[in-house]
Amino acid sequence: xxxxxxxxxxxxxxxxxxxxxxxxxxxxxxxxxxxxxxxxxxxxxxxxxxxxxxxxxxxxxxxxxxxxxxxxxxxxxxxxxxxxxxxxxxxxxxxxxxxxxxxxxxxxxxxxxxx
Amino acid sequence: xxxxxxxxxxxxxxxxxxxxxxxxxxxxxxxxxxxxxxxxxxxxxxxxxxxxxxxxxxxxxxxxxxxxxxxxxxxxxxxxxxxxxxxxxxxxxxxxxxxxxxxxxxxxxxx
Numbered sequence: 001x002x003x004x005x006x007x008x009x010x011x012x013x014x015x016x017x018x019x020x021x022x023x024x025x026x027x028x029x030x031x032x033x034x035x036x037x038x039x040x041x042x043x044x045x046x047x048x049x050x051x052x053x054x055x056x057x058x059x060x061x062x063x064x065x066x067x068x069x070x071x072x073x074x075x076x077x078x079x080x081x082x083x084x085x086x087x088x089x090x091x092x093x094x095x096x097x098x099x100x101x102x103x104x105x106x107x108x109x110x111x112x113x114x115x
Numbered sequence: 116x117x118x119x120x121x122x123x124x125x126x127x128x129x130x131x132x133x134x135x136x137x138x139x140x141x142x143x144x145x146x147x148x149x150x151x152x153x154x155x156x157x158x159x160x161x162x163x164x165x166x167x168x169x170x171x172x173x174x175x176x177x178x179x180x181x182x183x184x185x186x187x188x189x190x191x192x193x194x195x196x197x198x199x200x201x202x203x204x205x206x207x208x209x210x211x212x213x214x215x216x217x218x219x220x221x222x223x224x225x226x
Contacts (some may be wrong), residue, residue: 004158033213042202042216043159058213090158092214100147100206101166104214106158 001026004107006091012113013081021076021110023091031094031102032074036060036087037109043090049074050096081114088112119203124221127193135188135220137203142183147206150177150188152199153219159202162188198224 007022025032033048035058045058049068063085065077074093078085091107120138127133139148150162163170163177165186170177176189190197202219 035214035216042218043214044216045213048213059215092158100145100208101164102206103149103161103164104151104159106160109156109158 003027004091004093004105006089006107006110008110009108010111012115013078014115015082017081018077018079019081021078021089021091021112023074023076023107024072025074025091025093025105026072027093027095027105028071029093029105030071030096031104032068033058033092033104034064034066034074034076035090035092036085037090038087046076046089078112083114086112086114119205119217121201121203121217121220123218124223126223126225128225129195130192133190133193133197133222133224135190135201135203135222136185137187138185139203139205140184142205143207145208148177148179148183148186149204149206149214150175151202151204151214151216152197153202154196154199159216162201164206193222193224195224195226198222 004025030051034046035043037043044060046064047066049055055066089110092104094102094104149164151159153159163175165177178187200219200221
């Protein structure tokens with residue numbers, strides 16, 4: 001298994017540009033989520049999905065869109081990039097047993113800079 | 116969500132045991148205690164989790180206080196590769212997919 005993969009690894013955008021960060025997992029996990037990590041900080045949840053066709057907002061959803069058309073893929077869209085979105089973005093997935101015991105698998109991250 | 120409190124940083128020597136503490140005085144009866152770690156320039160990785168009893172796996176041990184208001188992650192014999200930020204996170208029944216990360220403990224291992 002490749003686990004959770006993210007592309008690209010690095011990206012530089014200009015203010016106002018749009019782009020999509022890709023995330024895929026091959027573990028048949030129902031749950032997928034996106035986090036951002038600013039320098040020196042812990043991760044913060046942006047959006048998450050409990051299955052294909054179902055998404056919900058996390059702690060910091062503004063400026064980001066998501067959709068989940070397949071179990072494997074969960075892309076994150078920046079519609080109009082702003083310097084405040086400069087961060088490292090991590091995708092994660094987990095199998096749900098319906099308890100708090102579920103563990104998450106994280107991707108390697110995408111480092112995004114918005115000029 | 117219940118909060119956790121960890122020291123900002125800790126330092127230890129290679130091949131010695133390391134005890135990383137976590138306080139969670141407002142933990143509820145159904146909250147699991149999870150530990151993740153983040154190596155430099157990598158995504159977080161799962162270390163261990165428990166509910167009430169102490170737990171062991173190939174990476175570490177988790178000691179949970181009897182009242183569950185605190186826990187300790189134990190690395191039995193630290194290596195340089197264990198240098199990372201360690202996060203103690205509580206997850207409820209619906210919360211395992213929505214992890215709330217604090218600042219964590221930055222562990223430095225001296226050769």
